[in-house]
Amino acid sequence: MKIIETIQAIRKEVKQAKKEDKSIGFVPTMGYLHEGHLSLISEARKKHDLVIISIFVNPLQFGPNEDFERYPRDFERDERLARKAGADVIFYPSVTEMYPKETPMTIRVTKGVDVLCGASRPGHFDGVATVVMKLFQLVQPDEAFFGQKDAQQVAIIMNMVETFDIPVTIVACPTIREEDGLAKSSRNVYLTEDEREEAPFLYETLQYGVKLIRSGEYNRQTVIHKMLAKLEGGSGTVDYLDIFLYPSLEKVEELSGQIILAIAYQYKHARLIDNLIMKVDQ
Amino acid sequence: MKIIETIQAIRKEVKQAKKEDKSIGFVPTMGYLHEGHLSLISEARKKHDLVIISIFVNPLQFGPNEDFERYPRDFERDERLARKAGADVIFYPSVTEMYPKETPMTIRVTKGVDVLCGASRPGHFDGVATVVMKLFQLVQPDEAFFGQKDAQQVAIIMNMVETFDIPVTIVACPTIREEDGLAKSSRNVYLTEDEREEAPFLYETLQYGVKLIRSGEYNRQTVIHKMLAKLEGGSGTVDYLDIFLYPSLEKVEELSGQIILAIAYQYKHARLIDNLIMKVDQ
Missing domain, CATH: 3.30.1300.10 (Pantoate-beta-alanine ligase, C-terminal domain)
Structure with a gap:
């Protein structure tokens, strides 16, 4: 399993895979992987030649009073789990690699965003859509896998793919739960x-x-x-x-x-x- | 030269070209072609295996009091000129093909947009960025050619490619002028x-x-x-x-x-x- 930290290197990896006509399955995450993520990786593994996951805690989707700084991170553990679940590549960029300067534009979600999590987290889904758009352009996956637990996120990303004609299929996978029913998070x-x-x-x-x-x-x-x-x-x-x-x-x-x-x-x-x-x- | 009117058909054309490892040069236009556009097509022809141009008068980039309805259109003439300049494909979608329903999100340009044309045309560059993003996803060009006459548009599209890591190179070509110096438009x-x-x-x-x-x-x-x-x-x-x-x-x-x-x-x-x-x- 490769760890790739730069945009240049992930582009090279993707280009080579496309050249070899390999299909790409992609699982974008913010890391601190749990069984929910691992089920997405396994699903991608079943269906694709190359399985790329990304681990990136995206500052753009956190509000000023939210938990960006203290969002849990443990890369070594993630690496071990991702390898075991069948990932070929972890794309693990730094914040400055992804956002070298202030972004002069974002995706602005205007529908389905004033309800549920969008209502109490203004700008959150603009940040999600913007980073997922970037990741889709870098990884150019055939399919991307998301957990149905983040239902509004899945809906908005499906809308984004449709709105911008992005050549990727979104696969929504069932929420994974603890034995007592609590959704894994x-x-x-x-x-x-x-x-x-x-x-x-x-x-x-x-x-x-x-x-x-x-x-x-x-x-x-x-x-x-x-x-x-x-x-x-x-x-x-x-x-x-x-x-x-x-x-x-x-x-x-x-x-x-x-x-x-x-x-x-x-x-x-x-x-x-x-x-x-x-x-x-x- | 092919005329392609649907998203499904342009995707098929692009997929085939990629499979044959052909490079794609792309010239997005609103039609009513003049020598400025033709110079872009010629430039794309020199450098690429497949030259795709799009003709689409994009309602999203016109304000309510602007000239969307009476923007000049002459497809037969455009077809003749594009063929002569060396285009392989004209992508010529209808408005409902490009926007089958109200878009639930747009690209929102936040920098370099309150000056020049952006100042008097609020939302104009959001509309430009949104349609160009869609066209880039559909055509997946190696290079896209724009006229330097629309300098703010070129700057914003360069910014968009950088912001979202879109795998395309933007080529800005010199303004073509009448003999007395008037920029062709x-x-x-x-x-x-x-x-x-x-x-x-x-x-x-x-x-x-x-x-x-x-x-x-x-x-x-x-x-x-x-x-x-x-x-x-x-x-x-x-x-x-x-x-x-x-x-x-x-x-x-x-x-x-x-x-x-x-x-x-x-x-x-x-x-x-x-x-x-x-x-x-x-």
């Missing part, structure tokens, strides 16, 4: 012991919402209120709990079609997100 | 006979500015004032006349380094632009 390390014990109630609340809808409750407000009641008494605070059409992220009061139930929950040092996507056939 | 057809006769004074004014600077006048304001005096009594109005560093488009009061002298002049039915780029070695 690099930020789970921030949880206190008590928070960690409580946190699976987020997934339980999502499952409860799905059950409500399956049993015939199609009113968005009612489902949300009943779900919120489940979270009362938790030791953190609800950042959002909402239901939208997916992937358009449009609002509907009477639930039907493909929808997402999504939660963000703020603990003392960790903001956790989770979601379930379901089809409603009224 | 598709919009020249809008000029009345009197305006057409007067219009070369724009280029003369630029040349006068260069002469002033060469003779030791390095004060930006002074050069601009003297140039403006040359345009007094003209039958149109000066939209801007300014001097900036190029391609950064930063302002300097004491002229030095590579600079651009640029004019936009509004006639009754045509807004003309022209510029000269020079090196100042004080």
Whole structure:
């Protein structure tokens, strides 16, 4: 497995692979890999000749009061895990390699961005779209693999690929969970012991919402209120709990079609997100 | 020469060319070709195996009161001229092919955009960058050719390629002029006979500015004032006349380094632009 740190070297690697007519599977990450990431790497490994992952904590997608500085990093561990999962290349650029100067333009997301995580993280998805655009141009993958856990991110990247006609296919992979249901996340390390014990109630609340809808409750407000009641008494605070059409992220009061139930929950040092996507056939 | 009207077909054409290891030269245009465009096509022909030009009047880069509807169009003539100049493919998509629905995001240019044409055409360069990004993703050229006449456009596209690491080289070609010095432009057809006769004074004014600077006048304001005096009594109005560093488009009061002298002049039915780029070695 190669570690590549410069733009020049990754371009060379990609050019050679294209010349040899190898297909490229790409898994962009911010590192601190967990089983969710590893499942993406395994999936890419099954389908492609060359598997490239990127590890880059992207400052552009963090707000001024967010956790860019203290986002967990452990490259040696990531290297070991990525190798084991079948990666051929880790692209591991520095911030100055990716952003040698102030960027004179960004991707500006204007739709599906004022809801869910976008509402409380202004500019976050502009930063995500901008770095993913750069990575796609550098790696030129046939397919790129993302976790469905970051559902809004997946929706926006699918929109980006469509909007700019980028020649890549986006593959969304299922959320990987701990045995008690908690969605795997690099930020789970921030949880206190008590928070960690409580946190699976987020997934339980999502499952409860799905059950409500399956049993015939199609009113968005009612489902949300009943779900919120489940979270009362938790030791953190609800950042959002909402239901939208997916992937358009449009609002509907009477639930039907493909929808997402999504939660963000703020603990003392960790903001956790989770979601379930379901089809409603009224 | 092929005429290709769909995204699916241009992707197929490009894929085949890549497979055969052909280099691709690309000339994006809005049609109504003049010798400026043809010089770009000839340049691409000299250097590349496959020469693709696009003809697309991009609604995204026209303001609500601008000339999108009446922008001159003559596809049959364009086809004849492009073939003669050596194009292999004209990519000629409809507006609904390029924008099947409202775009949920755009490229947002934040630097070098509040001056020159950007100042009076808000959103114009966002529209240019967005469509050029799409075209680059579809055509995947090795080199793309632009006229230096649209100097701010060239600067912004160079910035875009750098910002997003797009694997393409931008080639800026010299402005092609009529015998009397007027820069060739598709919009020249809008000029009345009197305006057409007067219009070369724009280029003369630029040349006068260069002469002033060469003779030791390095004060930006002074050069601009003297140039403006040359345009007094003209039958149109000066939209801007300014001097900036190029391609950064930063302002300097004491002229030095590579600079651009640029004019936009509004006639009754045509807004003309022209510029000269020079090196100042004080």
